[in-house]
Amino acid sequence: MQSIAIVGGGVAGLGAAYSLRDRAAHVTLFERDDDIGGRAATRHRDGCAYDYGANYLKDGDSRVTELVKGPLSDGLVEVDGPVWTFDAAGEVSPGRDADEHKWTYEDGIATLAVRLCDAADPAVRTEATVESLERTNDGWVVWTSDGSADGERAGRVRNGAFDAVVLTPTAPNTADVLAAAEWDHPVCERIREAVAAVPYRTIISVALHYPFSVDVPHYALVNTDREHEVGWLSREECKPGHVPGGESLLVVQMAPDWSASRYGDEGDAIAADAAEHASELLDDDRLAEPDWHDIGEWRYALPDDGVAEGAVERARNHDLYLAGDWVAGDGRLHAALVSGIETGELLGQGG
Numbered sequence: 001m002q003s004i005a006i007v008g009g010g011v012a013g014l015g016a017a018y019s020l021r022d023r024a025a026h027v028t029l030f031e032r033d034d035d036i037g038g039r040a041a042t043r044h045r046d047g048c049a050y051d052y053g054a055n056y057l058k059d060g061d062s063r064v065t066e067l068v069k070g071p072l073s074d075g076l077v078e079v080d081g082p083v084w085t086f087d088a089a090g091e092v093s094p095g096r097d098a099d100e101h102k103w104t105y106e107d108g109i110a111t112l113a114v115r116l117c118d119a120a121d122p123a124v125r126t127e128a129t130v131e132s133l134e135r136t137n138d139g140w141v142v143w144t145s146d147g148s149a150d151g152e153r154a155g156r157v158r159n160g161a162f163d164a165v166v167l168t169p170t171a172p173n174t175a176d177v178l179a180a181a182e183w184d185h186p187v188c189e190r191i192r193e194a195v196a197a198v199p200y201r202t203i204i205s206v207a208l209h210y211p212f213s214v215d216v217p218h219y220a221l222v223n224t225d226r227e228h229e230v231g232w233l234s235r236e237e238c239k240p241g242h243v244p245g246g247e248s249l250l251v252v253q254m255a256p257d258w259s260a261s262r263y264g265d266e267g268d269a270i271a272a273d274a275a276e277h278a279s280e281l282l283d284d285d286r287l288a289e290p291d292w293h294d295i296g297e298w299r300y301a302l303p304d305d306g307v308a309e310g311a312v313e314r315a316r317n318h319d320l321y322l323a324g325d326w327v328a329g330d331g332r333l334h335a336a337l338v339s340g341i342e343t344g345e346l347l348g349q350g351g
């Protein structure tokens with residue numbers, strides 16, 4: 001039986017596991033965090049669920065649509081309301097709601113990962129950061145820093161051996177794993193260089209809660225000229241099950257330049273700025289003072305481009321597979337999921 005390691009428990013890694021679910025393969029998924037989902041991320045507080053990474057899944061791929069309306073449909077809900085636009089001056093205009101369907105789950109977008117994982121049923125190891133890979137004669141050894149596997153060396157833990165490895169962390173995280181790899185072959189550095197070159201946008205996402213409802217005719221506002229300090233502002237109460245009646249929870253995603261310059265700053269100051277912007281954009285003074293807030297920082301939020309052609313095939317020739325939104329060249333859930341599914345299918349066919 002083929003033994004496969006998947007690194008990363010976002011939708012790409014889980015999509016790969018899903019494709020392999022009925023194959024004669026033993027699949028182990030290593031996830032750095034204490035939970036799966038990656039950037040399909042939801043938090044809970046005071047009866048609210050809020051998606052502070054990906055806002056929703058759009059119907060961007062027919063296979064993904066079939067999956068979420070079929071085997072992954074339990075708890076799926078449609079976001080209610082249109083997306084409007086605003087410009088550098090904060091001028092709001094109706095329109096540009098390009099996505100026919102906007103899906104999340106009643107308990108948040110992270111449920112997408114849970115549904116995939118339940119259906120795929122891989123062996124999941126959370127809090128298991130893959131530090132490095134080691135090339136052997138017939139496959140790969142995976143070195144983690146979790147301290148819970150079957151042998152130790154220099155503070156690291158040996159897991160393996162695997163016939164193939166699928167790498168799905170963001171491109172910079174994948175490049176780190178490749179930089180540490182014990183793989184004495186010139187192609188390793190060529191692949192690492194291509195992966196490390198993928199450009200990313202940083203986003204700070206701010207959740208602002210209010211004990212009253214905000215009455216506006218749109219679900220979200222998106223900044224179309226990319227000149228405003230806010231990139232996106234949306235209302236979680238437009239997602240069935242997310243916010244108790246009579247309350248409002250705004251998600252304000254700050255623009256990439258602003259986010260990069262304020263990354264790591266004190267959360268209260270970031271939230272105060274985001275709340276001030278929310279109050280101006282929605283023309284409601286009350287919004288400057290939320291009763292609570294929460295901050296999510298995404299250093300590598302969205303890839304601005306895909307990995308250079310050739311790198312994926314070069315890696316595959318050595319039983320090393322790359323998947324994720326940065327492989328698809330599109331920072332979207334459906335693109336990441338398809339990338340994972342197609343990678344799993346290739347593996348299932350024996351590469």
Ligand SMILES: Cc1cc2nc3c(=O)[nH]c(=O)nc-3n(C[C@H](O)[C@H](O)[C@H](O)COP(=O)(O)OP(=O)(O)OC[C@H]3O[C@@H](n4cnc5c(N)ncnc54)[C@H](O)[C@@H]3O)c2cc1C
Binds near residue numbers: 130
């Ligand atoms: C603020 C924000 C808003 C967004 N809005 C939308 C939206 O509205 N709609 C949409 O479709 N998409 C949106 N996206 C993009 C979407 O979230 C991503 O495209 C998608 O989640 C990528 O999935 P992935 O599996 O490729 O990567 P990830 O979800 O990043 O998964 C990679 C996983 O690898 C793990 N990992 C990293 N390094 C290691 C390691 N060394 N060892 C083990 N595990 C490791 C990480 O913890 C993570 O769980 C948004 C993203 C952000 C950040």
